[in-house]
Amino acid sequence: MSTIAYEQDKTVIRPVPILISFLIAGFIGLFSETALNMALGNLMSELDVVSSTVQWITTGYLLTMGILIPVSALLIQWFSTRQLFVASLLFSIIGAIVSGIAPSFSVLLLGRIIQAIGTGLLIPLMFHTALIIFPVHKRGTIMGLIGLVMMTAPAVGPATSGLIIELLSWNWILWLLIPFLVFSLVYGLAYVQNVSVLSKPKIDVLSILLSTVGFGGIVYGFSIAGEKGWGNLLVISTIIIALISLIIFSLRQFKLDKPMLDLRTLKYPKYTLGLLSVSATFMIILSTMILLPLYLQIGLGLTALTAGLVLMPGGIINGALSPIAGRIFDKFGSKWLLTPGFIIMIITLWNLSNVTTETSIAMVIFLHSSLMIGVTLIMMPAQTNGLNELPRELYADGTALINTLLQVSGSIGTALAITIMSASQNSFLENVADPSAPSAVSSSLTAGVQTAFILGIVLAISGLIMSFFIKSSKNT
Incomplete structure (x- = not known):
């Protein structure tokens, strides 16, 4: 499991260091996804917002990932593994900095959206890379390790952030993420190798728009339904428009020679x-x-x-x-x-x-x-x-x-x-x-x-x- 030959250019690929790079970055990214959940009460009082507004800290994160992840299949075919890995860490670092210094809720929300872009790039890239660099008979163990990261990080997030809030302030949840994110970036620069084959298919703008409206609309519509009620006109119209967009998107993917997201x-x-x-x-x-x-x-x-x-x-x-x-x-x-x-x-x-x-x-x-x-x-x-x-x-x-x-x-x-x-x-x-x-x-x-x-x-x-x-x- 230590090395494999890369088919395209015969470069020796070292799967274990690559996996470690993704696991470290993935843990920090997924930890930050739930880290602010225990701080919502503090944010409401300090930034003077109501509960329906502060929930956008979570809704905005989910919405961003719901829009970005479908496009990831296209991005993986256009940009190398290292480029996407570095981009994901840079977005996460910038997002943490913006959120940490946020003087207002709108700036905090902007920082969280930037963080979500980083996580949205990283997670599908991690799965895709693992499938390529490890043989089939070892994938269960490897996916188990990824599962360890994906479930442990959100689990320790609320308790850790609750402790930080009691001892310091909510800003420190974000400040303490930055050194780990920087370490992940440096470690990844040293060990992450390019393993994907770049085919650079034609970009279908209409598919991207339909995907954004469809998947993003579903996430947004259901996210606000709990607050506004299922009879709310905005909720109903958003979900209907999203479903229509997804139907058109799906039909279009089957007709394209190079679909944005291959539904085969x-x-x-x-x-x-x-x-x-x-x-x-x-x-x-x-x-x-x-x-x-x-x-x-x-x-x-x-x-x-x-x-x-x-x-x-x-x-x-x-x-x-x-x-x-x-x-x-x-x-x-x-x-x-x-x-x-x-x-x-x-x-x-x-x-x-x-x-x-x-x-x-x-x-x-x-x-x-x-x-x-x-x-x-x-x-x-x-x-x-x-x-x-x-x-x-x-x-x-x-x-x-x-x-x-x-x-x-x-x-x-x-x-x-x-x-x-x-x-x-x-x-x-x-x-x-x-x-x-x-x-x-x-x-x-x-x-x-x-x-x-x-x-x-x-x-x-x-x-x-x-x-x-x-x-x-x-x-x-």
């Missing part, structure tokens, strides 16, 4: 089933990441730091088990992972739908950790099994489509969870004598969270059904 990947059954499985799982992850913090802070009355610490073990367990799941995948394929994973998730989500204001912190830690074990058995194995079925020329398109749908499904899952929770919470308060009483607030939110977890159960059951039809790729 969907003709491979294992890839399509894997795509749907990871999308359903990611909807569960994102909805849980918004439901549990609300439940812990309002339902159980914990501080932001304590809530972050409660959720940290699950993320760490997920990261630690990802390489192990990868090795099992390399040896036995996906069939021994996906079905048990969905069964674990169904059982856990059922128990989460029965939490109360009296549920112990230890039980919440146990349930969240169990859920993350189920996630570990599904995310990377299903994704790797699907990508393994694709021919080499479709790697970039396959990884771009998966990462795009993760952003889209994440925004949909979050919006649906918030909507279900709010409706159930309001229904609960209608039967309460004093809706403003603290006990009524905590009880009503807990009731809303209970109902919202039913969405996760439905998604997990659909995933379980799909797992029966997913066979291990012939290459595993």
Whole structure:
């Protein structure tokens, strides 16, 4: 695994140093994605903005990635691995600096969007590069390592940022990222090598516009639906326009000789089933990441730091088990992972739908950790099994489509969870004598969270059904 010969120019490629470069940069990038979540209350008071405005710190990040990632398949064919790696780190560094010195919310949002461009470039490039430099029989282990980074970074983000806020200020969350980002850039300059074949296809501007309106519109529409309501004209019109744009975009990709995003990947059954499985799982992850913090802070009355610490073990367990799941995948394929994973998730989500204001912190830690074990058995194995079925020329398109749908499904899952929770919470308060009483607030939110977890159960059951039809790729 130490070296391979690069087919095009016979340059000796060293896979391990390249992978390390991406893992370091990926960890910092994904850590920064959730790092400011625990600082939203501080930002509201210091920058004088309301909750609907401050949520754009997250919405803007997701929206930027939802627009950029579909284009990544085209960028990978136009720019070298080193060029895209360096560009992603430079965007991340500049974004962190702008956000750290932000005197106003608009400047902070600009910095976050610049950071999102860096992460949006890096993540699909990391998957694409890993598929090229590692042989098929080792990809499960490699994707497991990537999974370790992708799940551990967001998991430690809230607790770490909560601690920084208590000791310093929210700006230091961003200042402390910069030295690590600079180190990642220097390390990458030393070890990242060019591994992609640059075909430089013709750029179809209409496809880019349709992709931007379609994927970006879906993310934006569902992101604001939880706040404005599903009957809001802006929400309805945005989602309708986005869906029409996506339909036109998809039809156009099949007609073009050199499509921006080659949707022929969907003709491979294992890839399509894997795509749907990871999308359903990611909807569960994102909805849980918004439901549990609300439940812990309002339902159980914990501080932001304590809530972050409660959720940290699950993320760490997920990261630690990802390489192990990868090795099992390399040896036995996906069939021994996906079905048990969905069964674990169904059982856990059922128990989460029965939490109360009296549920112990230890039980919440146990349930969240169990859920993350189920996630570990599904995310990377299903994704790797699907990508393994694709021919080499479709790697970039396959990884771009998966990462795009993760952003889209994440925004949909979050919006649906918030909507279900709010409706159930309001229904609960209608039967309460004093809706403003603290006990009524905590009880009503807990009731809303209970109902919202039913969405996760439905998604997990659909995933379980799909797992029966997913066979291990012939290459595993």
